[in-house]
Amino acid sequence: MFIITCPFCGERDQSEFSAGGEAHIVRPKQPTELSDDEWADFLFMRKNIKGVQFERWNHAHGCRKWFNVIRDTSNDKIHAVYKMGEKPPSD
Amino acid sequence: MSENFRSSETKFLDKTNRISFKYNGKKYYGYKGDTLASALLSNGVHLIGRSFKYHRPRGIMTCGSEEPNAIVQIGGSGSFTEPNVRATEQEIYEGLEASSQNCWPSVEFDVGGINNFISPVIPAGFYYKTFMWPKKLWYSLYEPAIRMSAGLGKSPTQPDPELYDHNHLHCDVLVVGGGISGILAASISADNGNNTVLIDDKNSLGGSTIFQDDENFKIDDEIPSVWLNNQIKNIKNKKNLIIKHRTSLAAYHSYNYLLARENLADHKSLDERSNKLRQRLWKIRAKKVILATGAIERPLIFNNNDRPGVMLANSVKKYIDYFGVRCGNKNVIFTNNDSAYETAISLNKKGINVTIVDIRNNSSSILVKNAKNAGIKIYWNHTVVDTKGYRRIKSIQIMKMSDDGTNVIGSKINLVCDNLSISGGWTPMVHLFTQSGGKLKFRDSDQVFLPNTAMSDQISIGSCNGDFELDDVIKNTNSECKNFLSASVTDYDSLTISCPKQKESKNIWLLPNDKPLGKTKPFLDFQNDSTAKDIKLAMREGFKSIEHVKRYTTTGMGTDQGKLANMHALGIISETAGVKMGSLGTTTFRPPYTPLTFGTIVGRNVGTFFDIIRKTPIHEWHENHKAKFENVGQWKRAWYYPKNNESMHQAVQRESKAARESAGILDASTLGKIDIKGTDASEFLNRVYTNAWSKLAIGKCRYGLMLNEDGMVYDDGVTTRLEENHYVMTTTTGGAANVLSKLEDYLQTEWPELDVWLTSVTDHYATASICGPNSKNILKKLFPKLEFNDENFPHMSFKNAELNGINCRIMRISFTGEHSYEINIESKYGKSLWENCIEAGKEFNITPYGTETMHLLRAEKGFIIVGQDTDGTMTPIDLQMEWIISKKKYDFIGKRSLYRSDTMREDRKHLVGLLTDNPREILEEGAQIVQDEKKQPIEMLGHVTSSYFSPNLNKSIALAVVKNGKKLKGQKLLVPMKDKTINVTVSDFVFFDSKNERLNA
Structure with a gap:
């Protein structure tokens, strides 16, 4: 049970959030132009990193906002949170 | 009358408060403050239970949560009964009933004891190897027979009548463990302005120092028990310190999130605890955590080391010094280190006969000198090779050890005794530290695993950090807490401490014997009956990993989770395989530290509080009209309305016919409703539904199908265009919440450029759906001002209307295939709307129908x-x-x-x-x-x-x-x-x- 700092509400318990998988996977603007393999890559293929991972989280039992989290999956340490559409902080 | 083993007065018991309790049907007495174990020992009762596999008689070994043997059934056979309670932790109360487990017909004579004599043919892995064939016998014979003999106590068969609770706690500093180091840490923390919580699993603070009365130990010229008692008095007055007794830490998760179980009633009689909370689960979030969880004394591993009367030396000291109970009249202490000499001196002072067997060659400490001067006979460089006595130890045999410690030499010496106190050194309790993700290191000098790197803001202090002697504990606790809490000065900076002990011990995991290993029974895990022999067998059969050996031999898999056994298992593996113990790693420490009751885990979330129950505003009407309900997600939906003893089938047939022949009415309030506003609302619908929405006219409704990105159907429902930029979408009852979060997800992450706002309005509106050939006639009566012809109000369209001055939305849509209307009204008027509909429909025999009829009618339409x-x-x-x-x-x-x-x-x-x-x-x-x-x-x-x-x-x-x-x-x-x-x-x-x-x- 870790603590996540929602970029809109501040520090909250993990139980208020739901996880949304890997971040920065952009839905293709022109899906019909893609081959089956390319579409399947977008649809199904996700990294499952032991270590630092970029993730989407939703403050489901709070402001309902989606945002990005950089988390180390091996120890749950959260390195950064940032809003949707923002670039990950570079450090 | 049996002998009274209470030999001395002690300040820890209330002698004015004599308590009677029953054990195996027999009445005994103890005092307020006694544990069941200390009270039984004071009555001379050592035999508590039978072991799991061989049904060997077993007695009380320890005085704490590490107890492997003395686990009992508490509370008779009713709903209050509880299995596997540690007698060493259970406090006695007036009327307590306890009984032995895993024995039949009685603990004195147990039929299962036959297993002990056939033990050579039931080694580790016996079940895996034997019951493989013939396969068909597994279900008919093997499994039922194994199941019958499996388990220890009996589970209660009735619901638990007691109350449990959950509570949250936030603090600056949490100190776990109320021994001397925990008390010092809590004091330093509170003095430095931290909101501090100190939790301890016993009913009073002080750990083992609170009964340390030996004048060879001194803190500032006071004997440790006196000095510590003053410290305890002192911290009780600190305003920013909360002390929780009888509270044991169950789990330590990441980010300093911890779970602790507070025991509020288990020490009280049933009368005193009625309608009061029994246990409370604390969910603690601490900024900093100080672990002062102490250490557990190690047993020694030798032949027949499991007889009733074989106990850990420090526990024997606690029983005599804290409870005033002697565990025997003729004691032998068997040790590899100095700490057991404290027990010897305590017993000797109380006039109890004691002899020491030490595997070391010598020790030059003051403590040992004092023992010698007191006239205690010490056998240096000797080991116990056998013990005798079936229901209680009667004698032991010792032999001299060879210089390298691998063999015994010379002739056997027989020592008569009724108690054997053993001490193999100390194991720091690093369970909680590793649960939190901490990594351990190994100290070769005394063969202990110690906290190394922590994942969260925490420190370990005292004996759980490998400081076993009084001077080290106080000095290191003080300096580490100062550093951790950024404190400049403390009350403990300039204490003078005398500790007369030698720190060296001599560690031999499996002691040598004159017989081959195959002929001996050196137990490691007393509860699960695994021996050194089993570990070696597993290794011969190719198991190398400690995790595999553990599972194959079941070492460490009892209710005590191997608190006494695991280190020895590791030690014997490392000795046998010739690898360094530190490189083997340990088995994984998982929560809970001690078993939790199910009641504590679920708290108040039982019965009707198990999950949220959602009811529509019309629910009461359904109840009054004898509806049967079905669960749809969290909703209670009217299922069908049986009349005059109708079966479900009959009721549904009648309702279905009525809906098609005249008129039926359904409570559709549970359907998910999402209010959609914004200039891009139409474009948004175009993107989330498979069909086109741009051309839907204001006032019209359309059915939509929503897919997942993988092309599979996700949800469906009718959406109505109320205004140019305002829609209301309906979803399935069960899918409402998921649809909303999915739509929000797309809006926020993929299409942030769209001007669309979503609001869940499911609970805001109540919905009555009227269908059937007479639905129009009923609507006409309810809404006389509206025109209901097909041109003005065609199928798949919507009108605003008023019912008794209250605004409604009427959609002409159909899920039954009949001419049909859905009337939406603000929730608080839902019941009134429904009653109006029923009244207006009376002349048309309007029939309320439930979800089953709805399903049937729509299935007819496909x-x-x-x-x-x-x-x-x-x-x-x-x-x-x-x-x-x-x-x-x-x-x-x-x-x-x-x-x-x-x-x-x-x-x-x-x-x-x-x-x-x-x-x-x-x-x-x-x-x-x-x-x-x-x-x-x-x-x-x-x-x-x-x-x-x-x-x-x-x-x-x-x-x-x-x-x-x-x-x-x-x-x-x-x-x-x-x-x-x-x-x-x-x-x-x-x-x-x-x-x-x-x-x-």
Whole structure:
């Protein structure tokens, strides 16, 4: 049970959030132009990193906002949170 | 009368408060403050239970949570009964009833004891190896027999009548453990302005120092027990320190999130605890954590080291010094270190006969000198090779050890005794530290695992950090806490401490014997009966990893989770394999540290509080009209309304006929409703639904199908355009929350440029759905000002209206195929709306119908229910709903996936209708569908998804998904059941009014 700092509400318990998988996977603007393999890559293929991972989280039992989290999956340490559409902080 | 073993006065017991309790049906007495173990020992009772596998007699070994043997059933046979309670932790109360476990007919004479004599043929892995064949005997013979002999205590068979609670706690500093180091840490923390919580699992603070009365130990010229007692008095007055007794830490998760169980009533009599909380689970979030969880004394591993009367030395000291109970009249202490000499001196001072056997050659400490000077006989460089006595130890045999410690030499010496106190050194309790993700290091000098790197803001202090002597504990606790809490000065900076002990011990994991290992029983895990022999057998059979050896031999898998056994298992593996112990690693320490009751885990979330129950505003009316309810998600929905002892089938048949012949009314308030506003609302709907929305006129309704990005049907419902930029979407009852979060997800992450705002309004409106040929006549009565002809108010359109001055939204939409209206009104007027409808419909015999009739009516029309006729693997094409997929739209959620090679396969499962050859035969939902029963293996073509007897068609109808179903229309298929095979024919899935004439009837 870790603590996540929602970029809109501040520090909250993990139980208020739901996880949304890997971040920065952009839905293709022109899906019909893609081959089956390319579409399947977008649809199904996700990294499952032991270590630092970029993730989407939703403050489901709070402001309902989606945002990005950089988390180390091996120890749950959260390195950064940032809003949707923002670039990950570079450090 | 039996002998009284209470030999001295002690300040820890209330001698004015004598308590009677029953053990195995016999009445005994103890005092307030006694544990069940200390009270039994004071009555001379050592034999507590029988061991798990060999049914060997076992007695009390320890005085704490590490107890492997003395686990009992508490509270008779009623609903208060509880198995596997540690007698060493259970405080006695007036009327306590306890009994032995795992023995029949009694602990004194146990039939299962036969296992002890056949033990050579039941080694580790016996069950795995033996019960493999013949296979068919597993179910009929092996499993029932193993199950009968498995387990220890008896589970209660009635619901737990007691109250439990959960509570949250936030603090700056949490100190775990109320021994001397925990008390010092809590004091330093509170003095430095931190809101501090100190938790301890005992009923009073002080750990083992509080009964340290030996004047060779001094803190500032006071004996430790006196000095510590003053410290305890002192911290009790600190305002920012909360002390929680009888509270044991169960789990330590990441980010300093900890769970602790506070015991509020287990020490009270049943009368005192009625209607009061029994246990409370604390969910603690601490900024900093200080672990002062102490250490557990190690046993020594030698032949027959498990007899009642064999106890840990420090526990024997606690029983005499704290409880005033002597564990025997003739004691032998068997040790590899100095600490057991404290026990010897304590016993000697109370005039109790004691002899020491030490595997070391010598020790030059003051403590040992004092023991010698007191006239205590010490056998240096000797080891115990055997013990005698069945229900209680009677004598031991010792032999001299060879210089390298691997052999015994010379002749045996027999020592008569009724208690053997053993001490193999100390094991720091690093359980909580590792639960939190901490990594351990190994200290070779005394063979202990110690905290190394922590994952969160925490430190370990005292003996759980490897400081076992008083001077080290105080000095290091003080300096580490100062550093951790950034404190400049403390009360403990300049204490003078004298500690007369030598720190060296001599560690031999498996002591040598004159007999070969195969002829001895050196127990490691006393509860699960695994011996050094079993560990070596596992290694001979090829098990190398400690995790595998543990599971194969079950070492460390009892209710005590190997608190005493695990280090020895590791030690013997490392000795046998010739590898360094530090490189072996440990087994994983998992929560809870000590077992929790289910009651504590669930707290108040029982019965009606188990989950949220959602009721519609009309619920009370349904209840008053004898509705049966079904659970749909968290909702209670009216299922059917039986009249005059009708069966469900009869009620549903009547309701279904009435709805089609005159008028029916359904409470549809549970349907999900999402209010959609914004200038891009139409574009948004275009993207989330498969069909086109741009051209939907204001005041019109449209059915929409929503897919997942993988092309599978996700949800469906009717959306109404209320205004230019204002829609209200309905979703399935169960899907409402998921649909909203999915739509929010797309809006926020993929299409932030769209001006769209979503609000859940499911609970804001109540909905009455009136259907049937007379629905229009009823609406006319309710809303006399509205025109209900097909031109003004056609099917799939909406009107604002007023009922008794209250605004309503009326949608003319139909899920039954009948001419039908849905009236939405603010929730608080829901019941009134419903009653108005019933009143207006009286003359048309308006019939309330429930979800079952709704399902039947829509099945007659072949309308799907997402989640019943679909299961996340059905595309709209599979459902034969190609008509709802817009060919013009460039994109919508899931569109691309409809053109993947797999979704375009022609032989996917399709939704079809099924008609039974015998029209009275009703198929079972979920039944498998096949074509050829003789072909092996039988090919499963699909399954029945919905099945009813239609009163309007007077025959059985069913929906099913069948492989290649579109091409099978008219074909005969089979539905094999347990006792017969049902012949069916594939049909169209619209069974009733296929031209939709009734919508405008």
